[in-house]
Amino acid sequence: MSSLAARRRHPAALVIVLLFGLIVTGGLYAALAPKNADAATSSSSDIAAGKQLFLSNCATCHGVNATGGNEAPDLVGVGAAAVDFQVGTGRMPLAAPGIQAEADTNGPQFDNKQISQLAAYVASLGPGPGIPASDLTSGGGDIAKGGELFRVNCAMCHNFAGSGGALTRGKFAPSLMDVSGKHMYEAMETGPQSMPVFNNTNMSPTDKKDIISFLQNTKDEPNQGGANLGNLGPVPEGLFVWTIGIGLLIGAAVWLGRKAA
Amino acid sequence: MTTLNEDTSGRSADALRADDTTEAPTGNGGAIGGVANWVDERTGAAKGVRFLMKKVFPDHWSFMLGEIAMYSLIIVLITGTFLTFWFVPSMSESVYNGPYVPLRGITMSDAFKSTVDISLDVRGGLLIRQIHHWSALIFIVAIMLHMFRVFFTGAFRKPREINWIIGLVLSMLVLVEGFIGYSLPDDVLSGTGVRAAQGFMLSIPIVGSYIAYFLFGGGFPGTAIIPRFFTIHVLLLPAIIVGLFTAHIILVMVHKHTQYPGPGKTDKNVVGFPLMPVYTAKAGGFFFVVFGVTALIAGLVTIDPIWMYGPYEPTMITAGSQPDWFMGFADGALRLLPGFLEFTLLGHTWSFNVMLGAILLIPILWTLMGVYPFVESWVTGDKREHHVLDRPRNVPTRTGLGMAAIAFYAVLFGAAGNDIIAIKLHLSIDDITNTLRIMLVAAPVIVFWVTKRVCLSLQRKDRDLVLHGKETGRIVRTAEGRFFEAHEPLDEYERWRLVSFEAHRPIAAPAETDENGVRSKTASADRTRARLSQFFFNDRIEPVTPLELAAAHHDGQADEALAPLEAAALEDAHPGEFGGHLHGGAEEIEEHNAYAHQQGSDDDA
Numbered sequence: 088m089s090s091l092a093a094r095r096r097h098p099a100a101l102v103i104v105l106l107f108g109l110i111v112t113g114g115l116y117a118a119l120a121p122k123n124a125d126a127a128t129s130s131s132s133d134i135a136a137g138k139q140l141f142l143s144n145c146a147t148c149h150g151v152n153a154t155g156g157n158e159a160p161d162l163v164g165v166g167a168a169a170v171d172f173q174v175g176t177g178r179m180p181l182a183a184p185g186i187q188a189e190a191d192t193n194g195p196q197f198d199n200k201q202i203s204q205l206a207a208y209v210a211s212l213g214p215g216p217g218i219p220a221s222d223l224t225s226g227g228g229d230i231a232k233g234g235e236l237f238r239v240n241c242a243m244c245h246n247f248a249g250s251g252g253a254l255t256r257g258k259f260a261p262s263l264m265d266v267s268g269k270h271m272y273e274a275m276e277t278g279p280q281s282m283p284v285f286n287n288t289n290m291s292p293t294d295k296k297d298i299i300s301f302l303q304n305t306k307d308e309p310n311q312g313g314a315n316l317g318n319l320g321p322v323p324e325g326l327f328v329w330t331i332g333i334g335l336l337i338g339a340a341v342w343l344g345r346k347a348a
Numbered sequence: 349m350t351t352l353n354e355d356t357s358g359r360s361a362d363a364l365r366a367d368d369t370t371e372a373p374t375g376n377g378g379a380i381g382g383v384a385n386w387v388d389e390r391t392g393a394a395k396g397v398r399f400l401m402k403k404v405f406p407d408h409w410s411f412m413l414g415e416i417a418m419y420s421l422i423i424v425l426i427t428g429t430f431l432t433f434w435f436v437p438s439m440s441e442s443v444y445n446g447p448y449v450p451l452r453g454i455t456m457s458d459a460f461k462s463t464v465d466i467s468l469d470v471r472g473g474l475l476i477r478q479i480h481h482w483s484a485l486i487f488i489v490a491i492m493l494h495m496f497r498v499f500f501t502g503a504f505r506k507p508r509e510i511n512w513i514i515g516l517v518l519s520m521l522v523l524v525e526g527f528i529g530y531s532l533p534d535d536v537l538s539g540t541g542v543r544a545a546q547g548f549m550l551s552i553p554i555v556g557s558y559i560a561y562f563l564f565g566g567g568f569p570g571t572a573i574i575p576r577f578f579t580i581h582v583l584l585l586p587a588i589i590v591g592l593f594t595a596h597i598i599l600v601m602v603h604k605h606t607q608y609p610g611p612g613k614t615d616k617n618v619v620g621f622p623l624m625p626v627y628t629a630k631a632g633g634f635f636f637v638v639f640g641v642t643a644l645i646a647g648l649v650t651i652d653p654i655w656m657y658g659p660y661e662p663t664m665i666t667a668g669s670q671p672d673w674f675m676g677f678a679d680g681a682l683r684l685l686p687g688f689l690e691f692t693l694l695g696h697t698w699s700f701n702v703m704l705g706a707i708l709l710i711p712i713l714w715t716l717m718g719v720y721p722f723v724e725s726w727v728t729g730d731k732r733e734h735h736v737l738d739r740p741r742n743v744p745t746r747t748g749l750g751m752a753a754i755a756f757y758a759v760l761f762g763a764a765g766n767d768i769i770a771i772k773l774h775l776s777i778d779d780i781t782n783t784l785r786i787m788l789v790a791a792p793v794i795v796f797w798v799t800k801r802v803c804l805s806l807q808r809k810d811r812d813l814v815l816h817g818k819e820t821g822r823i824v825r826t827a828e829g830r831f832f833e834a835h836e837p838l839d840e841y842e843r844w845r846l847v848s849f850e851a852h853r854p855i856a857a858p859a860e861t862d863e864n865g866v867r868s869k870t871a872s873a874d875r876t877r878a879r880l881s882q883f884f885f886n887d888r889i890e891p892v893t894p895l896e897l898a899a900a901h902h903d904g905q906a907d908e909a910l911a912p913l914e915a916a917a918l919e920d921a922h923p924g925e926f927g928g929h930l931h932g933g934a935e936e937i938e939e940h941n942a943y944a945h946q947q948g949s950d951d952d953a
């Protein structure tokens with residue numbers, strides 16, 4: 088006891104206390120946080136509640152039976168994954184028709200429960216990809232393999248570090264740095280808008296898990312070389328050298344020029 | 349202390365130098381002096397060194413742009429040498445087992461692997477790599493700005509045309525050197541670049557595929573290209589670049605440095621500081637500033653994070669694939685060239701959409717820049733030597749042409765970033781590309797016109813200043829209640845700067861036929877020349893002549909009634925502070941119109 092008290096002021100003490108606190112809160116959160124609803128186990132009451140939500144929020148575009156309208160596609164068979172992705176990232180309900188339905192920076196309009204009800208309803212209309220199990224979406228895969236798969240399949244649109252890139256006519260592949268593992272998985276499975284579908288025959292669930300692990304690692308890994316300028320390739324480097332870089336040097340030249348002997 | 353280096357004998361400036369000390373420093377010089385003596389007695393080096401040490405360099409910040417380039421070249425050479433200690437220029441493949449987890453277990457070329465090792469394993473390696481790369485970028489920025497300085501001040505005129513051309517060759521080689529450096533690490537970005545380069549070669553009609561086959565030692569990518577690029581990058585091009593650079597500097601020594609116009613500065617002298625000690629101290633200090641700033645940037649900001657790009661496979665490409673900035677304009681040209689320039693004819697595909705931008709653009713631009721000094725001297729008929737620089741405003745057409753060229757370049761440069769602009773500004777990449785296509789044609793014309801007008805206005809302002817002095821903002825009230833602003837005349841030094849230039853006049857074509865009606869052989873050349881000369885010099889503002897100046901001064905005091913008042917008012921307000929004269933508001937403008945002369949010449953048009 089007395090030896091513990093004596094080490095109270097050790098520099099590491101603060102770190103240990105912090106770590107302890109983090110582990111406890113993290114563990115509690117993991118135990119108590121609401122679990123993802125799985126389409127397969129949803130009850131008929133969920134489906135009914137989902138239908139109600141659908142009719143009041145989505146039917147204007149997708150039709151009362153979700154079979155599509157002039158403005159919006161048929162949702163029969165898109166599966167719970169598509170709904171969870173589209174509504175969970177705030178893309179749906181679509182605010183206004185545009186080039187591309189964009190993720191809402193303010194987050195989704197519905198809470199997790201409502202989203203799972205909507206998903207359950209759409210899933211009940213026809214078989215489609217379900218919501219992925221959490222062990223596939225929370226990292227722990229082979230980062231290196233994921234990186235290679237990402238470079239072959241995704242980097243041409245999303246850029247090497249998942250910073251996003253331009254497509255034709257104002258469409259774009261968004262940055263993947265703030266996307267949850269679950270939504271990444273669902274995006275691959277359902278291929279929203281201009282993105283191709285990477286279903287289980289194209290790309291196995293473990294491959295998807297690897298890609299997700301790679302992206303999560305890219306987000307968390309320290310910047311080895313200093314500020315990364317947004318990981319957008321040579322354009323920001325060129326801008327930097329033409330502004331700050333040469334600016335500093337010309338500043339120095341002018342200053343030296345003034346210092347006439 | 350300011351020194352003058354006289355080129356020719358018997359000039360009045362000799363008088364100015366009369367009391368300058370020119371003897372060598374006395375004293376035995378201690379240990380260093382002893383060694384120097386020893387070397388001198390065996391090599392006779394002292395004479396050359398003394399010659400160099402007494403060279404005079406004028407001082408201006410814009411003359412240091414070339415120095416930034418020179419120091420960056422040195423930094424790039426030093427850091428590049430360090431990189432060769434670890435870099436393995438080979439396409440042999442092996443599996444990475446180093447410390448960087450996201451690549452562990454991946455098969456990659458030794459070139460890529462060794463670059464990852466330099467970055468993440470070798471102590472200080474990443475810093476050196478980043479210094480090398482940042483410095484290469486700064487190098488080329490500095491070269492370009494240096495070139496602009498030389499162009500806009502007319503420093504390319506006789507006798508410096510050869511050095512202008514050496515500089516152009518250097519700037520082109522440096523682009524190639526940088527591009528090849530970017531290709532060496534064999535990451536996804538460099539692989540994409542090499543792939544593009546191969547495509548460029550293929551776009552050359554008839555011989556393209558042979559050239560590509562020859563350079564790559566077969567199809568793409570093969571295993572030959574990285575070792576070959578390595579030899580070119582660290583041996584061939586650096587040797588040529590250093591050689592040309594040396595010639596460039598020797599020519600600067602031979603011609604002596606140019607100087608901006610100013611009192612006592614003529615085409616026959618150089619006013620500045622001797623190389624030793626003042627200039628050397630300054631320049632040496634500046635080297636460390638450049639190295640320091642580059643190292644600071646390299647220490648804080650990532651460049652080319654190849655471990656994130658990953659090893660190249662021909663199936664891979666990343667969004668935002670761009671070359672380094674200096675190749676951006678050529679990439680931009682590719683992005684702007686319309687697709688219909690590729691067509692099939694006689695059973696062959698002709699890819700002019702690629703070839704124009706990738707293969708022809710650089711030679712065309714560089715040729716235009718190379719012939720410019722000769723065209724200009726042909727148009728002006730000016731075959732004299734020039735050592736005093738032009739102020740850009742005093743040569744409006746040249747300045748306008750230069751700015752138009754920069755505008756053209758800038759549009760191409762912007763086009764290379766069209767995808768990044770699209771995602772950052774949420775615009776459609778197609779709209780950006782179409783807008784830039786229009787701008788590529790329109791911007792140079794608009795920029796030319798605006799620049800020329802701005803130059804002419806600045807020249808008018810100069811005339812005004814010379815003729816009427818500076819506005820002092822001091823309002824003087826006469827007894828009758830009229831208000832005047834006191835004007836302070838320029839001092840002679842200031843005035844010199846503003847009036848010592850020439851405005852060329854357009855030349856008329858000589859008669860095309862002689863008295864016998866025989867058409868002159870040079871008739872059509874003469875006509876072109878006259879037309880170009882019109883284009884260059886029709887709009888011009890002539891410098892103020894001493895006569896005009898005297899007239900203006902006289903005019904200013906002509907108003908008899910005002911003269912005594914003026915003096916009194918001045919004395920009252922600020923006794924003895926300046927010997928200015930007054931200009932009386934509205935009348936003044938009518939009476940001695942500052943633009944009278946220029947209007948006359950505009951009317952000629």
Ligand code: HEM
Pocket residue numbers: 421424425427428429431432435463466477478480481484485487522525526527528529530531532533581582586589652672
């Ligand atoms: C004249 C100017 C030069 C320019 C503009 C230039 C530019 C570059 C660039 C842009 C790279 C890309 C490498 C990276 O991402 O780190 C590079 C790599 C490299 N340079 Fe240079 N370089 C120059 C001169 C030299 C010289 C003289 C040497 C050696 C004597 C050298 C040795 C290397 C080596 C070994 C690499 C590849 C290693 C690596 O990427 O880590 N360079 N250079």
